[in-house]
Amino acid sequence: MNWNEIDTYVKHWLEEAGNRITASFQNELNIETKSDRNDLVTNIDKETEQYFIKNIQSKFPDHHILGEEGYGEKLESMDGIVWIIDPIDGTVNFVHQQRNFVISIGIYQNGVGRLGYIYDVVQKELYSVEAGKGAFFNGTRLAPLEEPPLSDAIIGMNATWLLSNKLVPVENLHALVRDIRATRSYGSAALECIYVATGRTDAYLTMRLCPWDFAAGKIFIEELGGVVTDVFGNSLNMLEKSSVFACKPGLHKEILDNYLLRGISK
Ligand code: IPD
Ligand code: CA
Ligand code: CA
Ligand code: CA
Known part of the structure; x- marks a missing residue:
């Protein structure tokens, strides 16, 4: 090709x-x-x-x-x-x-x-x-992604995470938001992904996207050393809707283990 x-x-x-x-x-x-x-x-x-x-x-x-x-x-x-x-x-x-x-x-x-x-x-x-x-x-x-400590992290996530949801217990999200530096919400999944890829934010967490929302962003983040999965840590299917958790690798594991999956049997 x-x-x-x-x-x-x-x-x-x-x-x-x-x-x-x-x-x-x-x-x-x-x-x-x-x-x-x-x-x-x-x-x-x-x-x-x-x-x-x-x-x-x-x-x-x-x-x-x-x-x-x-x-x-x-x-x-x-x-x-x-x-x-x-x-x-x-x-x-x-x-x-x-x-x-x-x-x-x-x-x-x-x-x-x-x-x-x-x-x-x-x-x-x-x-x-x-x-x-x-x-x-x-x-x-663009430079490969560098890892910040969780306490310095900025995470792209929107206010729908304030509502109760079937994916992540709201109290786990409260703990995450308390422990990081800041959240942002830009209203475009692809822009959110490119902000992770450029290091302007450190992660993007969202409940329900379609393949066209993350198809390009996933390639950028992975090329620069990041990880893109659903909010349970599973790889994404390019033909299906999914939650998305895009992040730098060490931080991805830390947030999954200590917040997103806390108290949830896998
Ligand atoms: C939407 C945006 C938005 C995300 C929605 C998407 P659209 O895409 O990416 O940030 O939260 O889930 O549907 O409809 O503007 O292409
Ligand atoms: Ca879209
Ligand atoms: Ca669109
Ligand atoms: Ca649309």
């Missing part, structure tokens, strides 16, 4: 898609709700996904595509080359803030992450990774 050729096309398509998205700020959005009133989709999410699919199919007709808005395929296997696309990750931010959203693309070969892209359209910040060859921020290589 000529990964360089794919990389050149993706970077060109990301730039063009980004320009179309920023140009759309002038126009009125067509906003629909999906599963509930917090789950929005716009004409721009749909148009962006269609733009990528049209281009991928014309250059790489034998590749498979899984996209959030459903214009790709209904995949039952990760065999071959699979593009996993979130055309706008952080749609609520896109609609309300016109910032803090990204395009996220993970490219897998037989289930193994090969190329990843997270593009912050408004900031014009492009993160790219090729597994085994390094991760980059606007072309500058």
